[in-house]
Structures are given as C-alpha cells and as structure tokens.
Amino acid sequence: MARALRFYAVFLVLIAPGMSAFSQASVRYLADKKLFVLGSASTTYIFGVNERGELQHLYWGPHLWRDEELAAAHSPGAPIDISPTAAGQEFAGWGDGLYFEPCLKVTFPDGNRDMVLHYFGHDIAGNELTVTLKDIQRAVFVNLHYTIDPATGILRRDAVIENRTGGPIIIESAQSGTWYPPQGERYRLRYLTGKWAGEWQLNEETIHPGSRILESRTGSTGYYANPWFALDHPGDQDPEHGSVWFGALGWSGNWRIDVEETPFEQVRVTGGYNTFDFAYHLAPGESLTTPPFYAGYTASGIGGASRLLHRFERTEILPDSSGLRTRPILYNSWYATGFNVNMANQEALAREAASLGVERFVIDDGWFGERNSDRAGLGDWFVNPQKFPQGLKPLIAYVKSLGMDFGIWVEPEMVNPDSELYRKHPDWVLNFPGRPRSQGRHQLVLNLARDDVKEYTFHWLDRLVTENDIAFLKLDHNRDFSEPGWPQVAPDEQRNLWVLYTKNLYEIIDRLRQKHPKLEIETCAGGGARVDLGMLHRTDQAWVSDNTDALDRLIMQDGFTYAYTPHIMEDWVTDVPNGIDGRTVPVKFNFLAAMEGSLGIGADLNRWNTEQLTTAKRMVAYYKTIRQTVQNGSLYRLASLRNGGNFAASEYVSEDSSQIVLFAFLHSQEFGDVLPPLRLLGLDGQALYCVHRIDDTLIEQSAMLSGDYLMHHGISLRLTGDYGSTSLRFDKVSAK
C-alpha cells in the first residue's frame, strides 16, 4: 500500500499544471491511430495495433511530446518473409510463419501448435495498461500488463496466459515480452556472468546477427549469468553520456534472455521462463503469469542506467520501505567459527563486535540438529542442545544487552540425507524414481513445488521467528537442482515445478514477512547466486560472494553495481590471509573495500590485536557518517580493476547533493608511477566542499575545494606501494 501511494504521489507531481498535454499522462491510448503511448518525463514507449491485428512495437527512446506526428502501426511485410517475422511484435505467438524468438509457444491436445495472437481489447486503469490478445481461433487469451514508473521511466511488463479452451494445453515457451531498441543501428551488449567465488564479471560485446542467450538452468537465478542486460552503441566510451537501453527480469528460477539481431537489423530482447525443459501443463480455466520484465532508457550512459536502476530498486522493488532506510552494520560468525558455534564463542564474538560499533549480530550455519559439518543435520531445524543447552534465547538476550539485534542463518530448501527429516520424508526431494539422487555439498533439494513441503517449511520458519526475538534471516541456498522429478504428480504435470517451486518459495517469504513485518532477510546462495529483482522484491540485502578477498571483491562489487544498488550489496571484512586465495591486504584496504556497499564484519575478532581493533573501530565510526550517501545516493564508477586495471575508484553523491564520498584503491605501484589527478563527477561546480580526510593521502592541503576544481582539475592522491587505499568525504558548505 505504501509503495502504491508513493508511486501515485510521484505520478501526481508529473501531472502538475503547466506540463504539456503529452507528458501529463503516463499511459494513453490514441484511438484514432490505435496507438498505446507510455511516457515519463525522460522517455516514451509506443506500440500499436496494425492492420493485421498484431500488436506492433513502434518506438522506445527519448521522450516525444507531439501526438500529431505519430503514425499508426503498419505491418511492413517483406518480399519473401511471411509478415509476422518482419513486424516487431510486442508479444508474438509461435505460428503464422514467425522465425524469430516467440513469446508464447503452445501445444494443444489435438497436436495443433499454431498460436497467432491478435489484439482483442485493452484497459487503462491509472498508470497500468492491460492489452488483451487472443488466438485467432482458440480461446487462449494473453493479458499483457504494462506500468511505467514516472520517476525513472522504467517499464514493467508481464503476461498472463489464460486457458479458456476447455481442455489442457502445454506451454513450451512463456516469455514476458520482447523489447526493441531502435532498428538499423549497431549495439553493444553488456551482461554479467560468474561462478562460485567469482560472481559479477562484466562482459561487453558487439551484437551480430543471430542470438546470444543469457540463461539459468540451475533451478535458481544462478552464478553463471544474471538476468540483467544493457545495450548501447559500440563506440560509446563515456560512461556518463549516450543512449542506453537496459533491463532485468524478476525471477529466481530458470530464466532466459534472448538477445537476437535479425537480418532486418533489428535487435530483439525476449525474456521470461527458460524454455529449456519447459512444458507447463495449463489446465482448463487456469492461467500462467510470466515473471516481470523491467526495462528502461537513459541518455546518460551506462552510469546513468545503473543509477536509474538503483533508484528504482530502492523505491519500487525492495519490500516495505527498506530501500529508504539504511542497512545496519552486521557481524557474522561464519568465517570465525564455521560449524563450531556455541554459546561461549558466540558471546565472545558478540562482545567484540559490539565494542566496535556493530549493530546486528548474526549466527551462521551450525546452530541446529547434528550440524557439525556440511555432511549432516540440514533439515533438522531445532537448536542443538550441546551447543546451546538453554536454546537461543540466552544468546539473543546477551546480544540485545550489548545494543545489537539478532539474526540467524537458515537454508530451508535443502536437506542432508543424514538428517531426521530425510529419514522421515525421503520422498520430499526432487528425484526421478530409481535413478541416483546426485548430491551437492552433501545435500538434496526439497521439492518446494509440493504444497505439503511448502507448508512445512513456512511453519517451521514462522515458529523460529515467533518463538525467538529474531530481526534478520540469512536465507541461504547452497546447491543447484539435479534430477528435477516430481513423481507424485502425473508425468505431464511434473515440469510445472520449474515455475511452482519458485512461486512457492516466494509465497513462503511473503507470508513470513506479512506475519513478521519487522523481519529483514538477506538473499544468499552459496555466495551471490540468487540476486534478481524477484528475490529483491522480498528481501532487504544480498550476499555478493563467498569470496571476501578485498581485491577480488572490488571487481565483483563493480560488476554488481551495473545491475544492483549498493544499498543491498552486503560486504564483509574477513581475516587475512584470505581463505580463498591467501592474499593479505591491510585492514584499512579491507574496510574501505567493504564500505562500497553495506558494511559487515566476518573476521575472528577474538584474534585481532589492539591496533587492528582500533582501526576497525575508527572505520566503523567513519562508515556511520557516510552510509546514507553510499547506500541511498548516486553512484559514479570512476575507475575499475577489471581487465587488469591497477586503480579503482568509486564516488557517491547523497540524494540532496550535500555529501560526496570517494573511495580509491591502488593494487600495486609500478615504476614509481604517480596517479594522475582524479576527477569527480556529478557535483555542483559552484559549491564549496569541506574536505574530510581519514589519512594524509590527499595532496591538496586546502580545507575546502570547489566543485569545479574537483570535477575539472581533479585531486591528487598519494597512493603508493601495494594495496594503497583511501576514502574522502566532502561536505557541501556553500554555493557561490
């Protein structure tokens, strides 16, 4: 409700008196030309009904303001190709000679597989447009929903496929829609790929005719690719200027984005459920809703595209008003105590954490069942009596007495074969009868598509949170699907689990949040394998990677921010040498790298010496003065370590422009090289900024620097040796 009101409020601002007729409405239908026009102050999106009855895409780009010059949709045809192939359809069924990626592919019980969708009707309710399509003969209807966020111009669309035929149908492809950047231009595609301990790698490539498929087949969002894309022109070098079309899917199961360039020099981006192994049995009278697919346009380069997405995520995606608050500084015990958690060692860590200024203490894996390693106990969600003889309450009380709130790790979708739960319910896991049940991290995947498993899972989570004063859940997911069988239902319904598993997971989280409105949740999946706009719609923060080496993290964090806001980017300081790669970086470097998002600490603080603890305390105090800007401000990526870069820098400007935060990192000085001046972005040139230093690396000695100096002359940083780092805070004191 709060979200809806906020959305409406921004909408009202946009229709203030004095604005042109065109920009007044976000969603309009021009009946004489059969055109749908969705617009914000910065962008316009147009499609129409052509003479064949197809819904044809017409325009997506900078804002247009004159209705008179808009032409009706007209099917272009082609000398040889059958028409649907040539017309850029908003949502094409596979039929009637369509040779590019369809949005809907269906098999009927009689073997018919032809699906030709034509305009049937539409409805505009405030800011929401619904266009209904129908097959030319059969009672398959598709309701396309569109909304546009007036503040960012980001569109949201999904499709609801309704089976009113009276018999079942099998859906082999259900996409949310196809996006079209302008025809006849060359494009560069940016996308994110990765693996465990190496998530968030940014890729850039020129698009050529043919398809590039971004996808997950793992059952969840996955490490290997993330459901985000950005398109711009290959020659564009300035990250702050030039047109960018970008988008992201809100789905945490198997997903697919097909980026296709046709021989007609038209790039088409089609996304939704992964078609791999997809065969959704849709009973008569039922409907299937596709994932939301979000997309936006900016003329402010890839930097501007990220900032729009960040803002949209904070204001429209994150649950409740989570994105408007700031994240607490948390401590997590995983890297310090592993599975060996107990009352004494958690109390000792909590004491140290509190003395540094930490605000939330999180106990990780190992607190339940016979969970002494990753080989047993998963699924047995009762407190281990040897480790916590009086249950969790005394530890929670102690943590709270230290001024922190309490969080706990859970992994509800999984089970170790060596567990009471599995011994009791071996049929609850994904499996094909008589076939091996492949284990990953010694665990199997519970089939959440089953309603009994869903209910069981919701109830133990609810009990845990009801009986204990728990402010935060770290929701983990440590293996991908294998043998995705569901033997309890008919063979032709088994593959519905690709959809139902994730829908039921969402339902569990939604019900939990509804019942415990103050509960906060982190999405974690053996690192950063489940971060997407669907999961972020119901969680408050995201674990980026199990790799906490600060140098690797700088690259991953940089990649992460192309798609996701620093607000949710959970970064911890852990011990050195780092457990993944053995690298040792200074405490300051470690802290500053973790401050690029939401700061956490995961080190074994009991082993830290006084000097380390003093630095840590100073860093935590500093972070508290900048976190509002870092988490909720505007990010400018100034330099990256990606592709062998030796220097990284990121800048954050607060929402009211009154504070600027800079982080700078040198990997390794070579040949006595001195860093060239670093120029900041997005400042008020006429303003004076008071400089706050955390060390003596800034060569400029003046207590004040002007916006013009910072942006055009640039500042000189004395970063030398290996792993030099600094942060500067600039507080605006006056405008000229």
Ligand code: DGJ
């Ligand atoms: C994987 C997570 O990414 C880690 O942070 C930790 O919670 C472990 N699982 C615990 O098993």
